[in-house]
Amino acid sequence: xxxxxxxxxxxxxxxxxxxxxxxxxxxxxxxxxxxxxxxxxxxxxxxxxxxxxxxxxxxxxxxxxxxxxxxxxxxxxxxxxxxxxxxxxxxxxxxxxxxxxxxxxxxxxxxxxxxxxxxxxxxxxxxxxxxxxxxxxxxxxxxxxxxxxxxxxxxxxxxxxxxxxxxxxxxxxxxxxxxxxxxxxxxxxxxxxxxxxxxxxxxxxxxxxxxxxxxxxxxxxxxxxxxxxxxxxxxxxxxxxxxxxxxxxxxxxxxxxxxxxxxxxxxxxxxxxxxxxxxxxxxxxxxxxxxxxxxxxxxxxxxxxxxxxxxxxxxxxxxxxxxxxxxxxxxxxxxxxxxxxxxxxxxxxxxxxxxxxxxxxxxxxxxxxxxxxxxxxxxxxxxxxxxxxxxxxxxxxxxxxxxxxxxxxxxxxxxxxxxxxxxxxxxxxxxxxxxxxxxxxxxxxxxxxxxxxxxxxxxxxx
Amino acid sequence: xxxxxxxxxxxxxxxxxxxxxxxxxxxxxxxxxxxxxxxxxxxxxxxxxxxxxxxxxxxxxxxxxxxxxxxxxxxxxxxxxxxxxxxxxxxxxxxxxxxxxxxxxxxxxxxxxxxxxxxxxxxxxxxxxxxxxxxxxxxxxxxxxxxxxxxxxxxxxxxxxxxxxxxxxxxxxxxxxxxxxxxxxxxxxxxxxxxxxxxxxxxxxxxxxxxxxxxxxxxxxxxx
Numbered sequence: 159x160x161x162x163x164x165x166x167x168x169x170x171x172x173x174x175x176x177x178x179x180x181x182x183x184x185x186x187x188x189x190x191x192x193x194x195x196x197x198x199x200x201x202x203x204x205x206x207x208x209x210x211x212x213x214x215x216x217x218x219x220x221x222x223x224x225x226x227x228x229x230x231x232x233x234x235x236x237x238x239x240x241x242x243x244x245x246x247x248x249x250x251x252x253x254x255x256x257x258x259x260x261x262x263x264x265x266x267x268x269x270x271x272x273x274x275x276x277x278x279x280x281x282x283x284x285x286x287x288x289x290x291x292x293x294x295x296x297x298x299x300x301x302x303x304x305x306x307x308x309x310x311x312x313x314x315x316x317x318x319x320x321x322x323x324x325x326x327x328x329x330x331x332x333x334x335x336x337x338x339x340x341x342x343x344x345x346x347x348x349x350x351x352x353x354x355x356x357x358x359x360x361x362x363x364x365x366x367x368x369x370x371x372x373x374x375x376x377x378x379x380x381x382x383x384x385x386x387x388x389x390x391x392x393x394x395x396x397x398x399x400x401x402x403x404x405x406x407x408x409x410x411x412x413x414x415x416x417x418x419x420x421x422x423x424x425x426x427x428x429x430x431x432x433x434x435x436x437x438x439x440x441x442x443x444x445x446x447x448x449x450x451x452x453x454x455x456x457x458x459x460x461x462x463x464x465x466x467x468x469x470x471x472x473x474x475x476x477x478x479x480x481x482x483x484x485x486x487x488x489x490x491x492x493x494x495x496x497x498x499x500x501x502x503x504x505x506x507x508x509x510x511x512x513x514x515x516x517x518x519x520x521x522x523x524x525x526x527x528x529x530x531x532x533x534x535x536x537x538x539x540x541x542x543x544x545x546x547x548x549x550x551x552x553x554x555x556x557x558x559x560x561x562x563x564x565x566x567x568x569x570x571x572x573x574x575x576x577x578x579x580x581x582x583x584x585x586x587x588x589x590x591x592x593x594x595x596x597x598x599x600x601x602x603x604x605x606x607x608x609x610x611x612x613x614x615x616x617x618x619x620x
Numbered sequence: 621x622x623x624x625x626x627x628x629x630x631x632x633x634x635x636x637x638x639x640x641x642x643x644x645x646x647x648x649x650x651x652x653x654x655x656x657x658x659x660x661x662x663x664x665x666x667x668x669x670x671x672x673x674x675x676x677x678x679x680x681x682x683x684x685x686x687x688x689x690x691x692x693x694x695x696x697x698x699x700x701x702x703x704x705x706x707x708x709x710x711x712x713x714x715x716x717x718x719x720x721x722x723x724x725x726x727x728x729x730x731x732x733x734x735x736x737x738x739x740x741x742x743x744x745x746x747x748x749x750x751x752x753x754x755x756x757x758x759x760x761x762x763x764x765x766x767x768x769x770x771x772x773x774x775x776x777x778x779x780x781x782x783x784x785x786x787x788x789x790x791x792x793x794x795x796x797x798x799x800x801x802x803x804x805x806x807x808x809x810x811x812x813x814x815x816x817x818x819x820x821x822x823x824x825x826x827x828x829x830x831x832x833x834x835x836x837x838x839x840x841x842x843x844x
Binding site for chain 1: 631634636638698700722723725727730759768773
């Protein structure tokens with residue numbers, strides 16, 4: 159038994175989704191980085207601007223550096239109202255002119271004292287962004303680089319970065335949703351030919367042996383070709399079987415008819431009493447042989463038609479009437495009262511008329527052969543969605559112990575050689591193929607009923 | 621009566637001719653379907669016995685051509701075919717009766733007699749007598765709402781009596797019309813068949829009454 163594989167739709171959808179989720183993760187990470195960078199760049203420019211303004215405000219008065227902190231520099235920085243600002247201004251000699259003494263010069267250790275830079279640092283236990291600029295004085299009273307350090311906490315820039323990232327996430331999310339919707343649509347569209355093929359195969363009548371003619375994409379063509387190859391082989395088999403049964407029927411029946419004919423001719427000639435005895439035996443045996451051949455052929459035909467012939471509407475009363483005509487020979491010496499009770503409305507079942515007639519014939523034939531001294535009553539009725547054919551005779555019937563065996567092939571050949579043991583098994587087989595069954599009812603010492611039930615819609619589910 | 625047999629199996633043909641000539645029929649024999657058709661277009665017969673598998677033209681086609689020409693000659697089909705592939709019933713394409721090979725030759729004789737007698741030419745197919753109705757074409761007899769299966773000879777007897785309810789039919793007349801000249805029915809044959817028939821139409825609103833010394837008549841019961 160093959161393991162049950164997940165559906166193609168699930169596979170494709172899962173794989174596409176995985177790619178999409180991975181892509182979205184990469185995009186979101188990139189968006190976060192660039193948002194942070196953009197926020198930093200924007201705020202760094204302000205920070206540097208403020209630092210330069212402060213540096214510009216340094217003046218040399220009588221050989222001494224002086225500073226009047228420009229308000230505009232702080233206004234610039236105050237744009238982010240929640241952040242705190244720290245600053246420190248150093249004169250060219252390295253003395254702190256104003257601001258926080260503890261605010262370290264990030265470029266203190268470096269060789270180039272005129273360097274301008276912005277970097278991250280911590281101050282007073284907080285993460286800050288620090289800008290450092292220098293201003294060179296070439297005054298005869300004062301030479302060297304004055305340094306301005308401005309630090310700002312990062313709350314605003316983080317808020318901006320978050321805001322930018324969030325917007326990007328929304329975009330990625332919308333794109334992702336569109337991509338997943340598109341994937342579902344595309345996968346469904348791409349798999350549509352499989353569904354069409356499936357529907358075409360599922361809706362076929364199991365007895366339909368025509369080729370599958372659904373247009374399919376190239377990838378499915380080998381499967382259709384294989385199915386059609388299989389159908390062709392099956393059809394060839396069915397035809398071969400049919401031909402075989404037809405040939406066998408003709409080849410067996412013609413010489414048997416000739417044999418019966420020759421025995422008949424001989425019986426009307428002058429024959430010695432001894433010869434007459436042998437002739438009678440030949441006649442009986444020929445009869446048995448004919449009957450057996452008929453039943454074997456009937457069995458083969460019934461089995462074949464069961465798998466090869468679709469059901470059609472059958473009027474059960476008309477069919478039973480003909481079956482009675484066929485089953486009761488005119489030359490029967492016993493005088494048997496045969497009656498048929500049918501409901502006034504036609505009783506239509508869906509089935510194979512030939513097989514159904516064969517089934518009913520076999521019941522009647524069985525009643526004639528093994529029971530029925532004087533009466534056979536056939537009743538047709540409808541019980542819910544079943545059609546019921548009851549054949550009652552006034553004979554001893556079949557012993558209950560034999561009931562299970564007579565419906566099996568060659569289950570109960572009669573001891574006197576009159577029955578082949580096939581008759582009722584054929585009937586049971588036809589009943590089963592028509593969604594019904596065969597059962598028996600004993601009515602005391604005389605009276606035995608064979609009940610054949612058939613689903614009204616029997617053959618359609620076959 | 622003149623019968624045409626179209627059958628390509630030699631010993632089957634011989635046996636049929638043997639059986640039928642013994643009861644006084646003149647039988648012509650063809651072994652080829654096309655030749656059979658040819659003969660039928662020139663000569664008229666009282667009955668055609670037709671095999672299905674024939675060289676030249678198969679029995680079903682021959683029958684179809686015969687019916688297409690408007691011929692009503694009764695046709696008895698003999699078939700050795702299995703119905704494994706057949707979708708049509710011989711009766712549906714205009715055969716009057718059929719036998720599946722191998723058959724009992726006494727059965728063949730009974731069918732031939734019935735077919736020849738049926739062609740006696742009754743105008744209507746449906747005969748009513750009280751609540752008995754007889755369909756001559758399908759040999760269906762209905763008593764009330766129940767169908768009764770009758771043997772061919774019983775049916776003939778019922779048809780004769782029901783055709784003129786009230787008329788008394790003498791025993792000799794019934795014998796004449798039920799049996800051919802070649803048959804030797806026993807002296808009690810009519811009584812036997814009357815007895816059987818009475819039992820089979822028991823409960824009908826018509827019954828067979830014995831008119832002592834004269835014969836039998838069908839009497840329809842008046843409304844109760």
